[in-house]
Amino acid sequence: MEHTAREKALWTICLTLVLIFALIPVLWIISLSFKTPATITDQSFIPTEFSFDNYKSLFEGGISESPFIKPLINSLGIALITTFISIILASFAAYAIARLDFPGRSVMLAGALAIAMFPPISTVGPLFDMWRSLGLYDTWPGLIIPYLTFSLPLAIYTLVAFFREIPWDLEKAAQVDGATPFQAFTKVIVPLAAPGMFTAAILVFIFAWNDFLFAISLTSSDASRTVPAALAFFTGDSTFTQPTGSIAAAAVLVTVPIIIFVLLFQRRIVAGLTSGAVKG
Amino acid sequence: MADIVLDHVTKKYGDGYEAVKSMDLEIQDGEFMILVGPSGCGKSTALNMIAGLEDISDGELKIGGELVNNRAPKDRDIAMVFQNYALYPHMTVRENMGFALKLAKVDQKEINQKVEEAAKTLDLTEHLDRKPANLSGGQRQRVAMGRAIVREPKAFLMDEPLSNLDAKLRVQMRTEVAELQSRLGTTTVYVTHDQTEAMTLGDRVAVMRSGVLQQVDTPAVLYNDPVNLFVAGFIGSPSMNFIHGQIRGDEIELPFTTLPLSDELKRAASGDREVIAGLRPEHFEDAELVGDHLGEGVTFEAKIDLVESMGSELYVYFDAGSDKADRVEQAASEAGLEELAGGDSNQIVARLSPESSAKRSETLKLWVDPERLLLFDPDSGERIRAEGGSGDAGQ
Numbered sequence: 001m002e003h004t005a006r007e008k009a010l011w012t013i014c015l016t017l018v019l020i021f022a023l024i025p026v027l028w029i030i031s032l033s034f035k036t037p038a039t040i041t042d043q044s045f046i047p048t049e050f051s052f053d054n055y056k057s058l059f060e061g062g063i064s065e066s067p068f069i070k071p072l073i074n075s076l077g078i079a080l081i082t083t084f085i086s087i088i089l090a091s092f093a094a095y096a097i098a099r100l101d102f103p104g105r106s107v108m109l110a111g112a113l114a115i116a117m118f119p120p121i122s123t124v125g126p127l128f129d130m131w132r133s134l135g136l137y138d139t140w141p142g143l144i145i146p147y148l149t150f151s152l153p154l155a156i157y158t159l160v161a162f163f164r165e166i167p168w169d170l171e172k173a174a175q176v177d178g179a180t181p182f183q184a185f186t187k188v189i190v191p192l193a194a195p196g197m198f199t200a201a202i203l204v205f206i207f208a209w210n211d212f213l214f215a216i217s218l219t220s221s222d223a224s225r226t227v228p229a230a231l232a233f234f235t236g237d238s239t240f241t242q243p244t245g246s247i248a249a250a251a252v253l254v255t256v257p258i259i260i261f262v263l264l265f266q267r268r269i270v271a272g273l274t275s276g277a278v279k280g
Numbered sequence: 281m282a283d284i285v286l287d288h289v290t291k292k293y294g295d296g297y298e299a300v301k302s303m304d305l306e307i308q309d310g311e312f313m314i315l316v317g318p319s320g321c322g323k324s325t326a327l328n329m330i331a332g333l334e335d336i337s338d339g340e341l342k343i344g345g346e347l348v349n350n351r352a353p354k355d356r357d358i359a360m361v362f363q364n365y366a367l368y369p370h371m372t373v374r375e376n377m378g379f380a381l382k383l384a385k386v387d388q389k390e391i392n393q394k395v396e397e398a399a400k401t402l403d404l405t406e407h408l409d410r411k412p413a414n415l416s417g418g419q420r421q422r423v424a425m426g427r428a429i430v431r432e433p434k435a436f437l438m439d440e441p442l443s444n445l446d447a448k449l450r451v452q453m454r455t456e457v458a459e460l461q462s463r464l465g466t467t468t469v470y471v472t473h474d475q476t477e478a479m480t481l482g483d484r485v486a487v488m489r490s491g492v493l494q495q496v497d498t499p500a501v502l503y504n505d506p507v508n509l510f511v512a513g514f515i516g517s518p519s520m521n522f523i524h525g526q527i528r529g530d531e532i533e534l535p536f537t538t539l540p541l542s543d544e545l546k547r548a549a550s551g552d553r554e555v556i557a558g559l560r561p562e563h564f565e566d567a568e569l570v571g572d573h574l575g576e577g578v579t580f581e582a583k584i585d586l587v588e589s590m591g592s593e594l595y596v597y598f599d600a601g602s603d604k605a606d607r608v609e610q611a612a613s614e615a616g617l618e619e620l621a622g623g624d625s626n627q628i629v630a631r632l633s634p635e636s637s638a639k640r641s642e643t644l645k646l647w648v649d650p651e652r653l654l655l656f657d658p659d660s661g662e663r664i665r666a667e668g669g670s671g672d673a674g675q
Contacts, residue, residue, distance in 0.1 A: 169366035172333050176437075177380035177427070178354040187379075191370045 026255075032248035040244055054249035068250055070222040071230035076257065078140055078226060079208040082147040086155050086204045087197060089148075094159030095185060099168070109160070116153035120146075124217045131218055138220045146218070147208045154207070155200040162196025163189070198265040205261055209254075227254045282344025282434040282467060283309045284330060289339035291325050291491075299325040301491040302339065310465045312458075314482035316472055318514070318616070322491035323471045324439055330469060331437050332356050344434055354383075359428035363440040365420045367412040367427075373399075374408040377426045384431075398430045401460070418449045425460065435467040442477065454480060475515050479503070487511050489616045509615040509661035512558050512654060518595065521628045522612060524604040525557040525655070532557060532653070535602035536628075537580035539650040547666040549655055555664060556611055558654040561595065564630030566638060567645035577647045585627070587638050594632045596644070602626055607658060615661040 003011075032040065033054050035047045042048060058068040097105055127146060128137070136142035166189060174184035190197070215229035222230075231250055234243040284307040291300040300322040307313045315323040328334040330341065332353035341349055348356050359380070367376050375382075377398060378391040386394075399405045402422045412420055421441060428436050441457070442450045458481050461468050472478055478485045479499040486496040487510070495507045499515075506512035512520050526533045527549050530541055534557060541549070549555060567579045582598040589595075602608070605626040630646060638644050655664040 167364065167366065169362045169364055170368060172331075172353075173360065173362060173366035173368075173427075174379075175333065175353040176331055176358065176360040177431075178383040180352075180354065183383065188368055192368075 029248050029251050032244060033252050035245060037241060037245060054245040057246050058249055058253070067230060067234055071225050071227045074224055075209060075226040075254070078143050079205050082144050082151060082208040083201050083205045086148055086151045087201050090152055090155035090159050090200060091190070091197065094156050094163055095189065098160050098163035112153035112156050115149065120150060120213055124213060128217055137218060138224050140224050142218050143214055143224060143226070146214050147211065151204040151207050155204055158200040158203065159193065159196050162193045166192050202262055202265050206258060209258060283307060284435060284467060284469065285342040287340040289329060289341055290337050291329060291334060292337040299491050300329070303493050305486055305493065305496060307467060307469060310467055312461050312468045312470065312481060312483045314470045314472060314478040314485045315488060316475060316478035316485055317488035319473055321488040323488050327437050327439055327469060327471045331358060331360050357434045358437055359431050359433040360437040360439065361424045361428050361441040363443055365424040367420060367423055369412055372409050372411055373404060373423050376412065376423055377430050380427065380431045394430050398426045402426050417445055418453065421445060421453060429464065435469065438468065438470045440472055457481065476517060479515065487514060507663050509556065509611060509656045510617060513612065513615065513617040516560060518561055518629050520558045520560050522608050523557045523559065523600055523628065524602045524608050525555045527553050527555055535600045536582060537578055539578050539648065539653060542651050544666050545653065545655060549664050554658055556608055556656040556658050558656060559648065559652065561629045561631035563649045563652040564632065565647045566632045566636035567647040569633050569635055570647045574647065577649045579645055579647050581643050582646050583643050584638050584640055587640050589634065592634060594634050594636050594638060596630050596632055596638045597627050600626045600628050611658045611661060
């Protein structure tokens with residue numbers, strides 16, 4: 001469809017407005033992170049005194065002293081492990097739901113949806129008590145398990161949609177070609193569902209990376225505290241200084257992995273990967 | 281290579297529906313067997329059971345003398361070509377064709393050699409490193425064939441492999457498939473709903489309807505000596521004309537003429553009875569062009585409704601003028617010939633020589649050969665023929 005110049009101009013204006021609305025706070029945080037403690041409240045958008053002190057302060061004292069390095073490692077580890085387990089489990093579950101006709105299939109999908117709708121806050125209290133008696137409180141698994149609970153439905157839903165798109169005949173062809181059902185799954189179905197896998201992986205990773213509720217409630221030390229929770233425990237240079245600068249710097253830094261993750265996998269999400277498999 | 285034997289093979293689904301009913305079929309080593317029938321007749325289900333993609337509910341399936349009922353598809357050593365080709369889109373043509381060998385852990389050098397050999401046979405050499413998405417329909421079809429022949433399996437199973445091609449390519453590929461099969465000599469089971477494909481390709485053709493095998497024989501026998509109304513109507517294009525007839529003594533009264541019964545039919549259909557007469561379009565001729573054979577047949581006059589000239593032949597349509605056309609329609613519908621039952625069964629098609637002077641809306645003198653007349657029972661749809669007559673060839 002051809003767009004007229006007028007339409008194009010209108011679209012450009014709209015998109016610019018949305019972009020400004022979305023990006024100004026991000027730019028503001030970036031600006032804050034480069035300001036010195038003396039100029040942090042000067043209200044200027046572009047820092048008058050440019051410094052990297054806020055970033056340096058995050059990493060001062062190495063892994064034992066820094067308030068940021070250990071949480072960053074926790075965040076990365078917990079989010080990656082959650083993503084990995086979630087995608088493996090979800091792909092098996094989604095494949096079964098998409099392909100097999102077993103009793104309780106729709107109940108399973110409905111159950112997954114119900115879990116996704118469940119307000120996480122109502123599980124925090126019971127989890128806190130349970131995790132303490134089970135010894136999972138303030139550990140990595142203590143966060144990974146609730147993250148899996150809430151990310152699996154999302155991943156399953158995404159993957160079911162992708163698996164349903166794949167022609168069934170491809171599996172039959174693989175089976176006749178001598179593949180075991182597992183080989184057919186890993187060598188034919190998974191490569192074809194890769195865009196779906198990456199989409200689901202991005203969603204799960206972002207969910208686990210961004211979570212604040214579970215991270216603040218189920219951790220008590222740097223042993224498992226993730227970055228979003230750790231930010232709340234930042235302290236200033238003295239009792240009377242706000243840690244605004246270092247919080248801003250940390251906020252900028254935790255955004256970087258998300259951007260890298262999305263850019264990396266976005267390239268793999270190529271539409272129409274299945275074209276050519278079957279006629280039409 | 282191997283023979284395939286189906287012994288009372290049945291497919292019954294959970295809801296009690298029987299897709300294939302007690303099918304008996306022996307496919308000899310190296311034979312090209314066609315399963316043909318209208319959609320929903322169970323032919324694809326039968327093929328899938330041979331492939332192992334569907335469980336066999338009852339009966340025995342033997343490939344090369346070995347019982348394979350409970351073997352997974354991968355352990356049956358058969359190759360299948362799918363209607364939609366089912367090429368792996370993320371692999372190149374080379375990888376597609378070599379996939380089965382790779383799974384079988386064949387040496388990479390040997391795989392390459394075999395793939396290249398097959399590619400040469402199928403004229404795919406220059407496309408080996410392309411992805412299926414970049415190939416034309418005909419090329420994809422050949423890759424699907426290539427994937428099957430690379431493995432040198434015991435049997436090829438083909439599920440309507442040509443139905444996604446356009447008409448011209450289909451005819452071309454049909455010849456190629458036939459050539460390939462006769463060169464390789466591999467046992468082949470080929471499923472199609474297209475009776476032309478069935479007639480031109482197969483050594484033998486198995487006609488199926490509603491899960492029941494109707495008749496298995498060479499194309500010529502199916503055409504000339506069908507066992508029932510369904511096979512008679514399904515095989516041949518344009519299809520056989522079915523006309524309501526009444527037998528009186530040694531003659532049969534058709535709405536437009538009366539024909540003497542052949543000796544064989546006299547023995548088969550004794551006494552006065554109602555029948556459905558079957559006459560193929562080519563059993564008619566323009567009476568003026570019959571020449572010396574005029575005396576062997578019967579002539580009658582008909583008012584021509586429509587003339588279709590094909591260049592090499594002429595199709596003329598005339599009205600049978602039967603007041604019992606609904607009886608024929610009912611029998612055809614019971615026999616499963618919906619297309620026929622839905623059409624105007626009162627209309628007769630005759631194939632005449634192109635020299636005929638037939639013109640629309642004019643009356644023409646037509647000649648018909650009574651020796652070629654087939655009779656069917658209007659209730660059961662079965663062929664009426666003499667016991668121990670030449671009709672035995674049908675079984």
